[in-house]
Amino acid sequence: MRAITRIRHYTQAVRQAKRNRSDLFGWLRRRPLVLFGTIGYESALLFSNRLDPKLKELAELKTAGLINCEFCLDIGSALARSSGLTEQQLADLPRYRTSDAYTDLEKLVISFAEAMTATPAIGIEDLRTELLTRLSKTQLAELVATIAWENERARLNQGLGVRPTGMADGMACALPERPAK
Template sequence: MQDGKTRIPPVDVETCPDDLRETLEEQRKLWGAPLYPYLFYARHPPYLRAAKKMWAALQEEAARGLDTLRALVNRRVAWSNGCEYCQDAHAAKASRLGVSTDKIDALNDYARSPLFSEAERVALEYADAITETRCDVDDELFARLQRHYDDDTIAELTMIIAWQNASSRFNHAFRIPSQGFWTR
């Protein structure tokens, strides 16, 4: 991570409790470096532990087959919140799931792009409505969402969007940079 780009320095891994050092070491082995946000979450160890559990629940343990939609929604929310790190990470995830570069690039114009299904469009519009705090999720939008997704899937999608909003706003506030995961 480049010094001076973030608003505060990341935590020194050596000062972390053992369990968090192990988590950061696992990330280093998998990704080549600890994931940048975790170096800031680690400033408050209980938060990092909770974030790790929430991330696992929303990203790894979800059972509704939302992997591709999750990556697209997360990328869209990250873009709306100006989070460079999350945009990169979720574009990489979408790409690994087989989403084309053209479709990832078209997220900013999803409403008019022929690359998105009606179900994807309504989910992305829902994400926009939740993310834009001056907006409301009106009954008409929610009814369109219900035409494509059952109640449990809507609940999961809502939590995915809410968590991504929290994560990307946290990262953006500290100006946590991209880690270069997505290569076109």
């Protein structure tokens, strides 16, 4: 059921795209094996439903923000609302540690996404151990796969210059992370 709901929300978000609709497809159709591999992995994650979609969205948005993938933030913000994220959670993502908008588990998931996205990855062991007190091994595997895939997806989009399409126009959108000065 979650997969069907997510497919419906994804389809609605794509229909809301106002510009740059063919950027990613335009690049990937040049390499059909990469396109089909991407579709396969996206589908596998879509049908992996042991982890709360809200936790997956938080992890994906945090990762996309750290990499500064505007396309990922655009589509992720559009999908986040359908997963139950609030406007406050989207707005507070860069300062999640001090925000009251998140539960302890949500903060832990965001911290884990942050640690996995850092180069080199740091503090993974302690966070993984703590997550395993709150999630099953199956759920953790799904979370790790989601974060790793978002890293790949966001870096692919960055490398190819894929631009936001306006899927989140008119709604709250997770803002890119800004480096501390």
